[in-house]
Amino acid sequence: MNLPMVDRIAHALLYEGYILYPYRASSVKNQLRFNFGVVYPRAYAEAQSGNDASAMQTQCLVSGSESSLLEISIRFLRVVERAAGEGGEPGAAPSANGERIPESWQEAVECRVDLP
Numbered sequence: 085m086n087l088p089m090v091d092r093i094a095h096a097l098l099y100e101g102y103i104l105y106p107y108r109a110s111s112v113k114n115q116l117r118f119n120f121g122v123v124y125p126r127a128y129a130e131a132q133s134g135n136d137a138s139a140m141q142t143q144c145l146v147s148g149s150e151s152s153l154l155e156i157s158i159r160f161l162r163v164v165e166r167a168a169g170e171g172g173e174p175g176a177a178p179s180a181n182g183e184r185i186p187e188s189w190q191e192a193v194e195c196r197v198d199l200p
Contacts, residue, residue, distance in 0.1 A: 098159055098194065156199040161192035 121140070129138035146154060167188045 094159060098161060158197040158199070160195050162195050163190050164193045165189075166191055 122137070123140050124132075124136045124138055126138040129136040146152075148154075165188065
């Protein structure tokens with residue numbers, strides 16, 4: 085198996101829709117977030133009349149022998165709230181195109197869980 089190729093494909097799928105389009109705070113598409121495959125905390129999902137998922141299940145068919153080993157790697161994006169001034173980020177000042185940089189925003193941080 086070509087693990088570097090699998091990793092490149094997984095990376096492309098993970099970030100599909102997140103970084104394909106330039107981010108502008110004033111863009112209508114960026115004012116309401118929609119992502120496929122989002123999993124919310126149970127309390128939040130229940131408060132939304134059950135319209136949002138709080139669990140996800142994946143099934144995989146594996147072919148091998150009794151001596152086969154299986155390694156599982158789970159990768160996902162986790163939303164993180166950021167505020168101006170954190171980590172050297174600029175505050176609410178005009179950007180190069182004249183837009184104001186938001187004082188706070190959400191961004192995704194890639195997380196990975198490896199299971200032997």
